[in-house]
Amino acid sequence: MALVAFAVAWGCGRTERPNVLVITIDTLRADRVGCYGFALAHTPAIDGLAREGVRCTNAASSAPITLPAHCSIMTGLYPPAHGVRDNGNYALSTEADTLAERLSAAGYRTAAFVSAEVLARRYGLDQGFDLYDDDLWAEDDPPMFMFRERRAPRTADRALAWLEEWATGKPSRPFFLWVHFFDPHQPYNAQSLELAVLTPTPYDAEIAQADRGVGRIVDWLRQHGVLDNTLVVLTADHGESLGEHGEPTHGIFIYDATIHVPLIWRLPAVFPAGATYDGPVRHIDIVPTILGALGLPGGQATQGLDLLPAFQGRTAPPDVPQYSEARLAEEGFGMAPLFGVRHDGRKWIRAPRPELYDLRADPGERTNLYPGEAATSVALDRELEAIIADRTSLSAPRREIDHETEEMLRALGYVAAPEERAEMAGRDPKDGMVLYAKIQQARELAQSGEWDRVEKLLGETIASAPENVTARNLQALAAVRRGDLDTAEQRYLASLAREPRQHRVHGALGGLALGRGDLAEAERRFRAALDLAPGYVEAMSGLGFIEALRGDGAGAQAWYERAIAVDPTSPQVFRRLGDLFYDRKDYQHALEHYRRVLVELPQHFEVLVQAGNSARFLHDDDAAAAYYARAGHARPDSWIPPYNLACLRAVNGDPQAALVLLGEAVDLGFRTPTLLDENDDFAGLRTLPGWGELVSRTATAAATPEAMPEPRPAGVRAHPRPPISGVNMESP
Numbered sequence: 001m002a003l004v005a006f007a008v009a010w011g012c013g014r015t016e017r018p019n020v021l022v023i024t025i026d027t028l029r030a031d032r033v034g035c036y037g038f039a040l041a042h043t044p045a046i047d048g049l050a051r052e053g054v055r056c057t058n059a060a061s062s063a064p065i066t067l068p069a070h071c072s073i074m075t076g077l078y079p080p081a082h083g084v085r086d087n088g089n090y091a092l093s094t095e096a097d098t099l100a101e102r103l104s105a106a107g108y109r110t111a112a113f114v115s116a117e118v119l120a121r122r123y124g125l126d127q128g129f130d131l132y133d134d135d136l137w138a139e140d141d142p143p144m145f146m147f148r149e150r151r152a153p154r155t156a157d158r159a160l161a162w163l164e165e166w167a168t169g170k171p172s173r174p175f176f177l178w179v180h181f182f183d184p185h186q187p188y189n190a191q192s193l194e195l196a197v198l199t200p201t202p203y204d205a206e207i208a209q210a211d212r213g214v215g216r217i218v219d220w221l222r223q224h225g226v227l228d229n230t231l232v233v234l235t236a237d238h239g240e241s242l243g244e245h246g247e248p249t250h251g252i253f254i255y256d257a258t259i260h261v262p263l264i265w266r267l268p269a270v271f272p273a274g275a276t277y278d279g280p281v282r283h284i285d286i287v288p289t290i291l292g293a294l295g296l297p298g299g300q301a302t303q304g305l306d307l308l309p310a311f312q313g314r315t316a317p318p319d320v321p322q323y324s325e326a327r328l329a330e331e332g333f334g335m336a337p338l339f340g341v342r343h344d345g346r347k348w349i350r351a352p353r354p355e356l357y358d359l360r361a362d363p364g365e366r367t368n369l370y371p372g373e374a375a376t377s378v379a380l381d382r383e384l385e386a387i388i389a390d391r392t393s394l395s396a397p398r399r400e401i402d403h404e405t406e407e408m409l410r411a412l413g414y415v416a417a418p419e420e421r422a423e424m425a426g427r428d429p430k431d432g433m434v435l436y437a438k439i440q441q442a443r444e445l446a447q448s449g450e451w452d453r454v455e456k457l458l459g460e461t462i463a464s465a466p467e468n469v470t471a472r473n474l475q476a477l478a479a480v481r482r483g484d485l486d487t488a489e490q491r492y493l494a495s496l497a498r499e500p501r502q503h504r505v506h507g508a509l510g511g512l513a514l515g516r517g518d519l520a521e522a523e524r525r526f527r528a529a530l531d532l533a534p535g536y537v538e539a540m541s542g543l544g545f546i547e548a549l550r551g552d553g554a555g556a557q558a559w560y561e562r563a564i565a566v567d568p569t570s571p572q573v574f575r576r577l578g579d580l581f582y583d584r585k586d587y588q589h590a591l592e593h594y595r596r597v598l599v600e601l602p603q604h605f606e607v608l609v610q611a612g613n614s615a616r617f618l619h620d621d622d623a624a625a626a627y628y629a630r631a632g633h634a635r636p637d638s639w640i641p642p643y644n645l646a647c648l649r650a651v652n653g654d655p656q657a658a659l660v661l662l663g664e665a666v667d668l669g670f671r672t673p674t675l676l677d678e679n680d681d682f683a684g685l686r687t688l689p690g691w692g693e694l695v696s697r698t699a700t701a702a703a704t705p706e707a708m709p710e711p712r713p714a715g716v717r718a719h720p721r722p723p724i725s726g727v728n729m730e731s732p
């Protein structure tokens with residue numbers, strides 16, 4: 001039946017199926033959206049989709065955490081089947097059949113735009129996408145802790161640019177576009193004053209900001225006449241607790257605050273308009289329903305159902321259980337995991353202290369009926385067990401441990417290395433939440449740089465739970481940020497004394513040793529870290545750096561290449577490798593590696609200068625000048641780009657331009673008259689009329705008291721080494 005409607009709508013014999021747009025909004029709880037009844041919401045775009053489509057009132061997330069939930073959305077499998085149980089430590093198996101792969105095979109052009117590091121391609125959701133835009137390194141300088149996200153306006157810009165390109169290419173193929181907005185995820189710091197005024201809380205302002213991103217994409221589709229030929233599906237990966245049950249954010253509990261999600265479908269002529277659907281819906285139903293609506297096979301290979309007939313009112317809503325799990329408490333803290341099932345108005349949570357709720361009478365899940373209604377509990381637990389046991393043929397997921405981006409995961413609150421878990425072992429998350437919430441709060445304060453409050457809060461936490469190395473490590477990090485490195489080292493050592501198997505703590509101690517030039521100690525620490533975690537990229541990179549400092553270029557290169565093999569996107573490793581080749585005067589390879597950095601970090605000042613120098617030594621003066629110009633654009637207050645450009649101009653026949661550029665360099669703080677004497681590049685300038693004046697200006701400037709403590713631009717070598725004429729940048 002659906003196929004008939006489909007054929008009528010899009011014409012028999014014609015190739016095109018409707019486009020598919022899947023929008024996922026991170027951390028969006030259903031009851032904070034206007035069309036879900038929140039009168040203070042500012043969500044006109046989402047509400048508009050609901051007015052013109054089907055709004056599911058009873059949709060459940062399969063996990064209150066980003067990657068596992070998105071894997072369910074994109075595969076139609078529950079976490080026990082797709083195997084991705086947590087952020088950061090898992091990647092979706094290449095054996096998984098994703099929606100993108102299925103639609104790509106059906107002739108769709110596919111593109112994804114994600115806004116958070118936890119969905120980076122290394123976690124496997126890029127399968128089937130022609131373009132997977134996770135280029136978060138290119139964003140503005142991240143705040144503390146390598147926390148990387150992209151705001152809705154930027155993500156929408158990039159998605160719209162792709163749509164423009166699709167449209168101008170005389171689209172002969174339909175598109176599948178997935179856009180992920182991250183804004184409502186904490187920290188809640190929407191930049192728009194206007195949205196702050198329009199909404200009751202910063203969280204709601206972030207939702208409004210994501211809604212604007214939705215609106216721009218929907219408006220584009222409408223203006224280009226393709227909206228009604230595009231199946232739009234909008235949902236959230238999970239909600240947000242906002243303090244309910246003592247949980248500040250999400251990830252630990254599976255109450256409806258984080259499990260009940262919005263889910264909206266819009267495709268006129270196939271999905272009814274302005275309809276609500278009250279039957280149970282799961283993330284795993286999204287793929288089979290999309291495939292069903294398109295008349296494509298594959299839905300049966302999922303664990304979900306094609307709900308289109310039920311949405312259309314042709315069949316009764318299937319009475320299915322809705323499974324959710326939260327493994328973060330276990331994976332992150334060693335607490336007990338939570339497994340739950342919603343069915344027929346009841347929710348059962350399997351935990352050390354089990355819970356049973358009547359969702360109709362008690363939607364806030366405040367009254368635990370367990371151990372009452374024993375028969376219900378037993379029946380629901382049996383259903384739960386059947387779902388957990390229902391594995392597909394998918395082989396074990398790739399498990400990627402000990403990745404350096406775990407620093408970032410920790411910043412997001414998806415904390416704690418496996419060896420840090422002993423402090424929580426076995427606890428029911430309901431009991432561990434108080435401690436968790438305190439550490440979470442300290443982490444948030446750290447993100448906003450409130451180190452005094454961080455110290456105070458962690459001091460209290462450690463006083464009451466001295467075994468908690470997570471708190472100790474965060475306290476050590478606070479000392480690092482304050483510049484009190486001795487205290488930091490003492491704190492890391494105290495943490496190691498409590499729990500010796502912490503590779504990141506060894507890594508941090510290695511970094512501190514490197515900072516004070518103790519290469520032997522640094523090497524010992526990094527090797528200890530690698531013994532514990534063989535895939536730990538930062539330790540490899542540190543060991544490579546040590547070899548480079550010792551002059552063993554081949555040894556350094558071997559370490560860097562090992563690091564890149566584990567993490568092919570880490571700009572810092574490419575930077576160090578580029579520097580290594582540069583120091584060996586292998587400028588071709590140096591430039592190749594600097595270019596890799598610039599893909600991720602196009603505004604990186606030091607790398608732009610180094611790339612310019614490399615190009616110059618390769619006699620590609622145009623490329624060198626272009627890199628210097630970009631460096632000058634990145635840091636207009638630095639004398640280095642005009643100085644290096646002057647070196648270039650001086651030797652390739654434009655001494656007057658060189659003189660002008662050197663004047664600019666002096667204006668910007670160049671204060672080293674000896675360089676003018678010693679740099680052979682300037683030989684041809686020394687007979688020019690303006691030279692004497694330039695030298696005396698430089699000398700005067702250097703002698704001027706207020707100019708004397710001229711801060712060395714970050715990364716500039718104290719003594720540029722001859723014969724290199726341009727100023728070089730040292731490694732971070």
Ligand SMILES: [Zn+2]
Pocket residue numbers: 026027064065066067237238
């Ligand atoms: Zn999320």
